[in-house]
Amino acid sequence: MKMMKLTYLMAFVLAVALAATGCKNHRPVGVTHLPPGAGSTLPEANPSGTLSGGDQNANAAGGGPMANIEDINGMAADRTALASYTVLFAYDSAAVKKSERANVQAVAEALKRDPSTKLQIEGNCDERGTEEYNRSLGERRALAVRQALVKLGIDSSRVFTLSYGKDKPVDPGHDESAWSKNRRDDFVLLHPKSGA
Amino acid sequence: MKNNYITLLRICLAIVLPAAASFCHGQDGVIQVVKQYDILGGTKPILVSLDGFSGEVAEVLKFDLYVQGFSFVAPDAAQYQISGSGTDSVQGRVVDRFAKSTLLSRSYTGVSVRKQAHAFADDIVQAITHKNGIGQTKIAFKAQSSSGNGEIYVADFDGHNAQAVTHDSTIVAAPAWVPGRLALYYDSYKLNNPDVWYHNLTTGQRRVVAHYSGSNISPAASPDGAKVALIMSKSGSPDVWVCNADGSNLKQLTHTPEDESSPCWSPDGQWICFATKINERRVLAKIPAGGGALERIPTPGAPNPTEPDWSPDGKWIAFTLQTGEFDICVMPADGSAPPTMLVAGEDPSWSPNSRTLVFTRRTGGRYTLSVLDVFTKQVKDIARISGNDSQPAWAR
Numbered sequence A: 001m002k003m004m005k006l007t008y009l010m011a012f013v014l015a016v017a018l019a020a021t022g023c024k025n026h027r028p029v030g031v032t033h034l035p036p037g038a039g040s041t042l043p044e045a046n047p048s049g050t051l052s053g054g055d056q057n058a059n060a061a062g063g064g065p066m067a068n069i070e071d072i073n074g075m076a077a078d079r080t081a082l083a084s085y086t087v088l089f090a091y092d093s094a095a096v097k098k099s100e101r102a103n104v105q106a107v108a109e110a111l112k113r114d115p116s117t118k119l120q121i122e123g124n125c126d127e128r129g130t131e132e133y134n135r136s137l138g139e140r141r142a143l144a145v146r147q148a149l150v151k152l153g154i155d156s157s158r159v160f161t162l163s164y165g166k167d168k169p170v171d172p173g174h175d176e177s178a179w180s181k182n183r184r185d186d187f188v189l190l191h192p193k194s195g196a
Numbered sequence B: 001m002k003n004n005y006i007t008l009l010r011i012c013l014a015i016v017l018p019a020a021a022s023f024c025h026g027q028d029g030v031i032q033v034v035k036q037y038d039i040l041g042g043t044k045p046i047l048v049s050l051d052g053f054s055g056e057v058a059e060v061l062k063f064d065l066y067v068q069g070f071s072f073v074a075p076d077a078a079q080y081q082i083s084g085s086g087t088d089s090v091q092g093r094v095v096d097r098f099a100k101s102t103l104l105s106r107s108y109t110g111v112s113v114r115k116q117a118h119a120f121a122d123d124i125v126q127a128i129t130h131k132n133g134i135g136q137t138k139i140a141f142k143a144q145s146s147s148g149n150g151e152i153y154v155a156d157f158d159g160h161n162a163q164a165v166t167h168d169s170t171i172v173a174a175p176a177w178v179p180g181r182l183a184l185y186y187d188s189y190k191l192n193n194p195d196v197w198y199h200n201l202t203t204g205q206r207r208v209v210a211h212y213s214g215s216n217i218s219p220a221a222s223p224d225g226a227k228v229a230l231i232m233s234k235s236g237s238p239d240v241w242v243c244n245a246d247g248s249n250l251k252q253l254t255h256t257p258e259d260e261s262s263p264c265w266s267p268d269g270q271w272i273c274f275a276t277k278i279n280e281r282r283v284l285a286k287i288p289a290g291g292g293a294l295e296r297i298p299t300p301g302a303p304n305p306t307e308p309d310w311s312p313d314g315k316w317i318a319f320t321l322q323t324g325e326f327d328i329c330v331m332p333a334d335g336s337a338p339p340t341m342l343v344a345g346e347d348p349s350w351s352p353n354s355r356t357l358v359f360t361r362r363t364g365g366r367y368t369l370s371v372l373d374v375f376t377k378q379v380k381d382i383a384r385i386s387g388n389d390s391q392p393a394w395a396r
Helices: A002-026 A098-113 A131-151 A176-182 B002-020 B055-066 B113-129
Strands: A030-033 A076-078 A118-123 A159-163 A184-191 B046-051 B070-072 B080-085 B091-096 B101-109 B138-144 B150-156 B172-177 B183-188 B195-200 B206-210 B216-221 B227-232 B239-244 B261-265 B271-278 B281-288 B295-297 B305-310 B316-322 B326-332 B340-344 B346-350 B356-363 B366-373 B379-381 B388-394
Touching: A098 A131, A118 A131, A131 A159, A131 A184, A131 B172, A131 B216, A131 B227, A131 B261, A131 B305, A131 B388, B046 B055, B046 B113, B055 B070, B055 B113, B080 B113, B091 B113, B101 B113, B138 B172, B138 B183, B138 B366, B150 B172, B150 B183, B172 B388, B183 B216, B195 B216, B206 B216, B206 B227, B216 B261, B227 B261, B227 B271, B239 B271, B261 B305, B271 B305, B281 B305, B281 B316, B305 B346, B316 B346, B326 B346, B326 B356, B340 B366, B346 B388, B356 B388
Parallel strands: A030 B101, A118 A159, B046 B070, B046 B080, B172 B216, B366 B388
Antiparallel strands: A076 A184, A118 A184, B080 B091, B091 B101, B138 B150, B138 B388, B172 B183, B183 B195, B195 B206, B216 B227, B227 B239, B261 B271, B271 B281, B281 B295, B305 B316, B316 B326, B326 B340, B346 B356, B356 B366, B366 B379
């Protein structure tokens, strides 16, 4: 019975709705004018941009904060010196594997040999995660090795990180052979510019 | 009397109109009312016919209506008959075949027939569903070449009229609109570091908002545009931070050793939702925008969720499910039902009317953008710019 009542109610509602919309039969033809250029063109970007905003000196105290990014301004980037010590990672992991410890040790030795140098660690991922997920995971990988270097006695103010996510694969392939090479930290040795 | 009709109409429209689409398939004399609206992926499309349009106008109308839950049938099978012409300018009408009434009769002038067709599509959606259409909305996205470098683009929601916003020849990522304004935040490696930039699209002026040691990534403007949530790692871990629109007044919200990613705001500005790891499991979580305790957002049946986006009406959270494959999922923001897996894809972004998602789809080793009506699951690829288009953000 309830269902029957509901059906009658629905039928009534439908009739009312149809009757109401029926009243609008003689609606006049309206005109919508779109103004020219509304949202259709954008000015050119200012490619030089202007640097402002943000507190450049805000280095929060706490566990493992990084030194000011301005500290590495103008340093010469040497991408070959530590190229053979690239550290590889397991899928979806930022843990430094036992097999990679020798490479981390070698990077630490290089930094100890020349105290004027600093280090940029670039974290990378394979293509399997989503983009921003990988950008965070790549940063986590760079920070994991930074932490390992600090444990080996490197001053944390000498080590900087960044993440390329999955935007800089060394192997463009779509299989584990490629992916295993792409899950990595690359090391860029930073030298003071001569005469600086 | 008329007021009564209108009141009744308003109360019952949500039941009658979506259900009406099934009447034409019903047996003679039998009216079956089936609740078939607001069911994620399970709502039946509204049946319409389209007559008299050709070329670009027909293409636009078909595209706009299809991805908003309309399906095309012969005039005698349609509930709503759409007809008109669009050679020099667009004019059209919508007739309700059952009510035998004209819901809309309008002509359009100015700009281009393409824009006029979008405007007509919006009027059709408004006349039939009483909701704002998406025909005249915009998206931003990243177009990337095989080198890994890319530029930020802005386009109509269907991918047409695309314009490059950046000309940096570097890695760019994660464009995010300031709600209600022609302005974006995005990530650029222009200064040899992943930094967050603010770009006013009206003046072309831009500035760095976050350029700190480590990665400064994944910006998201608050609903009122006064704040930005982002991921920064200068403290030693990728955490959620929040700052003023100009980058001042930085505040670290999360203090986990894990890698947080993809922050988004609740539409009331109270919460920031993001992906993180708790007890070795990838989860979605939220934290009060002013700081406070982190709360897990359960996604039962959907392990490894990432890239959340909270719908502008507050009702839904869309996210990417990573299981080796990628799937677009939607769930009620209040957790009243488990997530529904809709289609293969990643990085969803809600339309301003909280009904359609634009997302990235991997096909043949490339990325392309698609739009999805979450209720009918009707989906179409949008126009492509480059080898890889990804990270779409719907202006709202």
